Every structure is written in structure tokens, then in C-alpha cells.
Amino acid sequence: MREQIEILASLQNVDREIREKSGVKVVLLAEIQKKEEEIRTKCADIALFRAEWSEKDKQRQEKEQLLQEESKKATEKRMRMNRIKNIKELQALQREIDQIKLGNSQLEEEVIKLLEEAESYASALRAKEEELRQLEAAWREKQGEIEAQVAGIERAVAEASALRQAIATRLNRELIERYELIFSRRGGMAVVTVSDGICQGCYMNIPPQLWNEIIKSEKLILCPSCHRILYSKPTVPNDKQL
Ligand SMILES: [Zn+2]
CATH class of the missing domain: 1.10.287.1490 (Helix Hairpins)
Known part of the structure; x- marks a missing residue:
């Protein structure tokens, strides 16, 4: 993922x-x-x-x-x-x-x-x-x-x-469709990073449990507040947990 x-x-x-x-x-x-x-x-x-x-x-x-x-x-x-x-x-x-x-x-x-x-x-x-x-x-x-x-x-x-x-062409069709929907509804920002436990789309705190799942990156995680797709950049310090 x-x-x-x-x-x-x-x-x-x-x-x-x-x-x-x-x-x-x-x-x-x-x-x-x-x-x-x-x-x-x-x-x-x-x-x-x-x-x-x-x-x-x-x-x-x-x-x-x-x-x-x-x-x-x-x-x-x-x-x-x-x-x-x-x-x-x-x-x-x-x-x-x-x-x-x-x-x-x-x-x-x-x-x-x-x-x-x-x-x-x-x-x-x-x-x-x-x-x-x-x-x-x-x-x-x-x-x-x-x-x-x-x-x-x-x-x-x-x-x-x-x-x-x-x-x-390198992306799953369903994922693109989901992304496009969020992109159009959320002012052209559908995929956002999480920095210091904060969603960079809506600046709300992400629960620690969800953060762990984001780092595992096994499935698509949406922000509970703004419903954008969340991901962590490999460069963020927390990545050492991977
Ligand atoms: Zn958010």
C-alpha cells in the first residue's frame, strides 16, 4: 500500500x-x-x-x-x-x-x-x-x-x-476513483502526510492506534476528521519503527 x-x-x-x-x-x-x-x-x-x-x-x-x-x-x-x-x-x-x-x-x-x-x-x-x-x-x-x-x-x-x-497506469483503478472523489470534495488535496501525529490536511490530531496503522501501511487509512488519505513520509523519524 x-x-x-x-x-x-x-x-x-x-x-x-x-x-x-x-x-x-x-x-x-x-x-x-x-x-x-x-x-x-x-x-x-x-x-x-x-x-x-x-x-x-x-x-x-x-x-x-x-x-x-x-x-x-x-x-x-x-x-x-x-x-x-x-x-x-x-x-x-x-x-x-x-x-x-x-x-x-x-x-x-x-x-x-x-x-x-x-x-x-x-x-x-x-x-x-x-x-x-x-x-x-x-x-x-x-x-x-x-x-x-x-x-x-x-x-x-x-x-x-x-x-x-x-x-x-501504475495505480489501482479503485484507489484512483476513491482519490479523485476526495480530491474534488476536499479542495484539491486528497493525500496528506501526518507530521508529529497531526493530519496535514485538517491539522487535527491522529489517534496513536491509527498512527501505528499508518506506519504499517498495510491498508488505506483515512483521516477521521477530514477523510483524506493519510500516509507517512519515509523520511519522518517515526519510520524507524518499520
Ligand atoms: Zn485530516
Whole structure:
């Protein structure tokens, strides 16, 4: 049993490496996803902003066109005045022209306001686009690094998995299954040593009778507290009892 458990301990070392590296990979992939999401959000924000700006610009164009049409009408009415002799008609026409002028000055103010708004939209848009450009440039560099890291992890995990398979062939199938169950339930630590009568998995005392059995190593001994597989390292002083 001792040899089997020692092989199991080396299998655990490999499994812990795979587990740790896989954990790092998950974190790195999450980082990529988060950054891509951030960039997508910024792009959507810019698109929305551009649509708002375009709506303002359309309003301005419509008002400018209306202004042109109204000015044309006023000019036509002024020309008609030259041909009219009746004073009342003239006064009526003048009133119409004044009305148009009043409306136009209001329109002009609105156009100026819209132009100013468009201006501030444009400068804000430029700032947003610049921010996005910098974010993307910085990210492209970082993304390359992260992807290389992920690729490195994948290679290391593939190597470790091959090693694990080789180690596993030397182990009893039932023992591996039992070990795997404990490994997944006990936070990636299934085989632990006992040092100074203390389980190194849960740091609880091991009863002396059990300790003797661990040293004999004739059968699989589990910690009474954490149910991990216990073994003693050949280097520990108590080994002289063997
Ligand atoms: Zn324990």
C-alpha cells in the first residue's frame, strides 16, 4: 500500500498543477472577456452618440432650409410692394414681411443653438473616439500577452495530463476513483502526510492506534476528521519503527 500511496501522492502533485494552471487560465479568459465587453460597450456608446448628433444635424438642416424658404417669401413680398399703390394693401404686406422677419430671427437663433450643440457633440465624439482608440491599442498589446500565456498554460496542462496518464497506469483503478472523489470534495488535496501525529490536511490530531496503522501501511487509512488519505513520509523519524 505504501508504494501505491506514494505514487498517488505524485499523481496528486500533477493534478494540483493542472488544477492551479486551469484556474489561472479561467481568470485570464475572464479578463479577455471583460475587456472585450468594455470595448463593445464603448463602441455602442459612440454609435448612440453619433446617432444623436446626426439627429441634431438633421434638425439644423431642416431649419436652415425653412429659413431660406421664408427669406425667399419675404423678398418676393418686398418686390410685390413696388407694384402696389393701395396704402392699406401695402401696410398689410409690410405686416406680413415683418412677421416673416420675426419668425426668421427666431429660426436663426435656433439654428445657431443647434450649431453650437453639434459643435459640442463633435468635440465630445472626438474625445470618445480617441479614448476608444487608445483603449483598443493598449488592449491589442495586452491581449497578445494574455493569449500567449493561455497558450503556454494549455501546453503545460497537456504535458501534465500525459504525465498523469502515465502515472495512473501504475495505480489501482479503485484507489484512483476513491482519490479523485476526495480530491474534488476536499479542495484539491486528497493525500496528506501526518507530521508529529497531526493530519496535514485538517491539522487535527491522529489517534496513536491509527498512527501505528499508518506506519504499517498495510491498508488505506483515512483521516477521521477530514477523510483524506493519510500516509507517512519515509523520511519522518517515526519510520524507524518499520
Ligand atoms: Zn485530516
